[in-house]
Amino acid sequence: MKQVLTIAGSDSGGGAGIQADIKTFQELDVFGTSVITAVTAQNTRGVIDVAPVPIENIEKQLQAVGDDFDIAAVKTGMLFDAVTIRTVADSIKHYNWQRLVVDPVMIAKGGASLLKEEAKDSLIKHLLPLATLVTPNIPEAEALSGIQIYNEQTRRMAAEQILKSGAQGVLIKGGHGADPDFTEDFYLDQHGGSLVLRSSRIQTKHTHGTGCTFSAALAAEFAKGKSIEEAFLTAKQFIQSAIEHSLNIGAGHGPTNHSAYRHYAQKEMIRYVH
Ligand SMILES: Nc1ncnc2c1ncn2[C@@H]1O[C@H](COP(=O)(O)OP(=O)(O)O)[C@@H](O)[C@H]1O
């Protein structure tokens, strides 16, 4: 079984972060390992507290995984501060981990900050150059590029700017897009290759952890040797069914349903735009 690593924050509410990643790995038949960077006290109503894990312990978690497992793909989520980003980037180089998906988690849907302001530059300088794929949502793509996204042209410009970091590819997720009927995810790589996947926008407030789940699905598929096109399509189908069959859990923004893909995935619901 392919072994995959997530380096992210813990979500006590179980819908995002490490918990979403491990559930997604399990559903997609890869063995999940984890390095926890921060522990959040969080539920569907919001983030109550964030406790960073001591950096010495993060280093030891990275070593424990790196010295024993044959890691086929890595995803990063909440990294919280610059020193954690440096430590993670050093380990990725040290263990020569390939197939890195960087989900540049910055702000939780409820507004809580999951990355210190000064850490953004560190992310661009130290982690993005190692990334196979970086997966910002629209506000994160705007923050990383300094470009406001309001149409296809500005979306492409932001993607091109992010690629200047040295990341091999960028995938700007469309959950925060303006179209009431569709969400569109846009991929662009260093060679000018691009792909847009469009799906119907599901009217729901239960989207806690969509980005985490989507990037974990991409990492799982990369670990199995899938191409970017194949991994993108599977991850999109995975998240589409997880949102469509989301669970009515908690009083706020509930989690998605990580087992929905197994039960209900409909391969025809997503379409390639180009
Ligand atoms: N209401 C929705 N209906 C269908 N797909 C959605 C919806 N909201 C988000 N998605 C999809 O979920 C994935 C995560 O996107 P997004 O919500 O933008 O990320 P994040 O959680 O990082 O903010 C993307 O593939 C996006 O298109």
Ligand SMILES: Cc1ncc(COP(=O)(O)O)c(N)n1
């Ligand atoms: C520990 C942790 N990591 C990430 C997110 C972002 O969640 P989302 O995927 O909904 O943007 C979160 N709320 N908590």
